[in-house]
Amino acid sequence: MNAPYAHVIGDPIAQSKSPLIHGFWLERLGIPGSYKARLVESAGLRDYLAERRSDGSWIGCNVTMPHKQAILGELDALDPVARKLGAVNTVVRGEDGSLKGFNTDAPGFLEPLMPMLESQHLFRMARIIGTGGAARAIIAALADNGFTLVVAGRDPAKARALLDELAPDGEHHAIQLSHFAQPTDFAFDDREGCLDLVINASPLGMRGNPPLAFDWSHAPPGSIAYDIVTDPVDTPFLKAARASGHATIDGLAMLIGQAAVAFEKFYGAIPPREDDAQLTELLTK
Incomplete structure (x- = not known):
């Protein structure tokens, strides 16, 4: 049998940094194998998976836009988290050719927030822009961690449906994306002891x-800006947040965190996270 290999699939896919991450860890650990980006259009998703099933060297793939939800019907089994979220970003091939879907977005997203989440807060609120596959994981993860959510999308009805499905408890809100584009003179209460995120x-x-049209007058003082976009790493959204005095988290934090979970599923080894600084430097060149 040839050395094991995995892909990240999507359309577009040339911008993906996942091959650099997995390649870095494979080299560090001396594991024979490879991980490459593969352009898969929506019309070719079923054929791609059918071809891989019979390839004993293919161990799985990561899944990005626009396939995270479309792939559900092509798999043999779903991890409970992926089933709850209705989105898959990791597929693992069994020895019998069966395909099981997982979602590692939620733990990857939460990883850089864990030091803050370990503290107690009087109130936690997150403003989430987007209603796609990654947003599903973020909504569920933050609701499970006691956040009140405001989800903004081009279609507020879709945002409301996501909240009703994934975060049915709590007084969450769905609004039009354009709501955040214009300045506001809203006077925020004292946010001492609170945790506010804008994602x-x-x-x-x-x-x-x-670019995302977001006016930072909508963010309470001390809010943390978190952008899951990785190309570019330092987005206009993050630059504007820093200019307004907010702390920021870029998309590499989530990308590396979710990749670590997937890497272990693919290759059966824990990635060397002590080398994260070197990996981040490589990813930002």
Whole structure:
């Protein structure tokens, strides 16, 4: 049998940094194998998976836009988290050719927030922009950690449906994306002891896409800006947040965190996270 290999699939896919991450860990650990980006259009998703089933060297793939939900019907089994979220970002091939779907977005997203989440807060609120596959994981993860959510999308009805499905408890809100584009003179209460997040879970700001129109007067003082976009790493959204005095978390934090979970599923080894600084430097060149 040839050395094991995995892919990240999507359309577009050339911008993906996942091959650099997995390749770095494979080299560090001396594991024979490879991980490459593979362009898979929506019309070719079923054929791609059918071909891989019979390839004993293919161990699985990561899944990005636009396939995270479309792939559900092509798999033999779903991990409970993936089933709850209705989105898959990791597929693992069994020895019998069966395909099981997982979602590692939620733990990857939460990883850089864990030091803050370990503290007690009087109130936690997150403003989430986007209603796609990654937003589903973020909504569920934050609801499970006691956040009140405001989800903004081009279609507020879709945002409301996501909240009703994934976070049925709590007084969450769905609004039009354009709500955050214009300045506001809203006077925020004292936020001492509170944790406020503003999250771009959309592709807005990604290279080739228009920027996210967000006016930082909508963010309480001390809010943390978190952008899951990784190309570019330092998005206009994050630059504007820093200019307004907010702390920021870029998309590499989530990308590396979710990749670590997937890597262990693919290759059966824990990635060397003590080398994260070197990996981040490589990813930002």
